Every structure is written in C-alpha cells, then in structure tokens.
C-alpha cells in the first residue's frame with residue numbers, strides 16, 4: 001500500500017512519527033508529509049525537539065522556541081527550545097520550594113543543588129519529554145507530526161516512558177500504602193501530612209501525563225511510525241535491528257520510506273562509470289530492502305538534484321512521496 005493510500009484508508013492515525021538514523025531524511029520527509037496533509041485541508045502541527053533547528057532550515061523561517069508558527073494554510077511548525085524548558089523547570093522548582101517551605105528566598109545550598117540537578121542529562125530529557133507531552137495532550141490539530149531526533153535517542157524517549165511509568169507506579173503505591181500512617185501522623189503533625197499529600201498529588205499528575213502520552217505513542221489505532229532508510233548496506237542492517245527494538249516497545253510500525261533513490265532511467269543514458277556503479281549498488285540494496293520489508297515499503301523517494309529546502313522544493317518532493325503507486329521499481 002502506498003503512503004497516500006495508507007493515510008486515506010486510516011484517517012484515525014493522527015500521530016505520525018518519522019524515525020531513522022541521522023541524516024537520512026527524517027526532517028525532509030516529515031516536512032513533506034506535513035505540507036501534503038495541509039494541502040489536503042487537514043490541520044497539521046509539525047514539531048521537533050531538535051536543538052539544531054532543522055525545521056527553521058527547511059522552511060527557511062525562524063521557528064525555534066517560538067511556539068507553533070504558521071507556515072502555510074493549515075500547517076504550523078514548532079521547535080521546542082530544550083534549554084529554555086530547562087530554565088523554566090528550574091524556576092518552577094524554585095517556586096515550589098518557596099511555597100512548600102514558606103521561604104522568602106531559596107537558600108543558597110538548595111539553589112546550588114537545583115543548578116547541579118539541571119545539568120544532568122536526565123533533566124534535559126525530562127524537560128523535552130514534558131514539552132512533547134504538552135504538545136500532544138493539548139491542541140486541536142488533525143495531525144501531529146513528530147520529526148524525531150536520530151534513532152538511538154528516539155528509542156530512549158520511548159523506553160523512558162516505560163521506565164518512568166514503572167518507577168512512578170512503585171512510588172505511588174508506596175505512598176498510598178503509607179496513607180494510613182499519614183492519618184496517624186496527621187493528628188501529630190498536621191503540616192507534614194499536607195506536604196506529603198502534595199508530593200503524592202504531583203506524582204499522580206506526572207503519571208497521568210506520561211500514561212496519556214505513551215498511550216498515544218503506542219496506540220495502534222491512532223499512531224503511525226515510519227522508518228526512513230536509504231539503499232545502503234549498513235543502514236538496512238541498522239533499520240532491521242531498530243525495527244525489532246521498536247516492536248518490543250509496542251510502537252506500531254506503519255512502514256518504511258526508502259529515500260535518496262537514484263533515478264533508474266539514468267542507467268540507460270551515457271553516464272560515467274562512477275554513477276553507473278552507484279546505480280548498480282542501489283539496485284542490489286533495493287532488492288534487499290524489498291526482500292526484508294517488501295510490502296511494508298510505502299514509498300521510494302528519488303534523490304533530488306539539490307537539498308530539499310523551501311516550499312517549492314518540498315511540494316515537488318510531496319508529489320513524488322504521495323504518488324499513487326510506491327513509485328515502485
């Protein structure tokens with residue numbers, strides 16, 4: 001089934017993700033799909049947490065950290081500024097500490113601690129994760145297209161949802177079990193109980209949010225995950241491995257997009273041996289791709305004569321990506 005037929009036959013799949021190794025065309029193909037869907041009259045939010053601001057590059061417009069920015073009719077693009085999110089996080093924690101403990105000013109040791117904690121990679125991940133949850137949980141778009149960072153990272157987000165979930169389950173359970181002791185403690189130390197209940201409330205809130213987002217990301221009816229690959233040996237191997245891993249995290253794989261395919265009719269022209277070799281190499285690996293992913297390949301996307309930036313170029317690629325067949329060879 002082609003990409004076009006897939007979108008048309010599964011209109012409930014509104015959360016679209018493009019994954020794959022670095023530099024293979026995730027941003028290009030997510031932007032192209034976003035533009036195509038918007039042209040079909042769907043309201044689309046294309047978003048990314050990539051600090052390299054690649055959506056800004058492809059649309060030739062400053063989008064970074066500005067919330068949803070209108071691109072064309074029905075299409076908005078958003079680039080999350082992770083560092084900004086972390087700073088906001090720090091502020092929020094400071095404010096909570098002030099409120100909870102009734103300080104006028106955050107004591108210096110606590111402030112140092114917050115600064116150190118924010119430097120942890122985990123803090124960045126959770127700030128990003130939180131931003132993604134915000135985007136997915138709110139809003140009223142027909143489609144949410146998530147332009148993922150390179151593979152290893154994407155997998156990390158997904159696994160984190162599971163790990164977080166288990167961790168929070170344990171703590172919430174522990175807190176609930178201790179609820180009865182809290183009752184006793186309540187008669188002794190009222191203020192303590194109030195504070196503890198706040199922690200439980202906070203945890204339950206986080207848990208609900210994570211549940212909501214991981215439910216969406218692994219929902220077979222509403223989510224479509226596409227692997228982007230190119231006809232090269234190592235990429236095929238890595239894609240196979242990644243597909244197995246994603247399946248283990250219950251991510252529903254909707255198909256494979258084979259990018260940067262050299263036009264096969266070049267072969268019939270008088271092209272230099274260099275190009276002939278590359279075409280022959282691609283033919284070999286396209287055969288392997290067909291063998292490995294066969295019916296799940298949704299599109300073969302041609303290598304364009306230059307990089308894909310600006311709307312005109314994106315529209316040209318969209319015509320190829322969403323042609324009726326798989327552009328099949």
Ligand SMILES: Nc1ncnc2c1ncn2[C@@H]1O[C@H](COP(=O)(O)OP(=O)(O)OP(=O)(O)O)[C@@H](O)[C@H]1O
Pocket residue numbers: 020021022023024025026027028029050054148149150259260261301302303304305306307308309
């Ligand atoms: N079919 C194509 N024809 C010509 N150029 C392409 C094609 N697909 C992608 N490119 C170019 O290849 C480069 C990398 O593409 P892109 O940024 O979409 O990859 P990515 O997978 O998002 O990378 P990253 O992993 O860094 O996020 C870009 O310059 C893009 O314009």
Ligand SMILES: [Mg+2]
Pocket residue numbers: 026027028050054147148
């Ligand atoms: Mg990218």
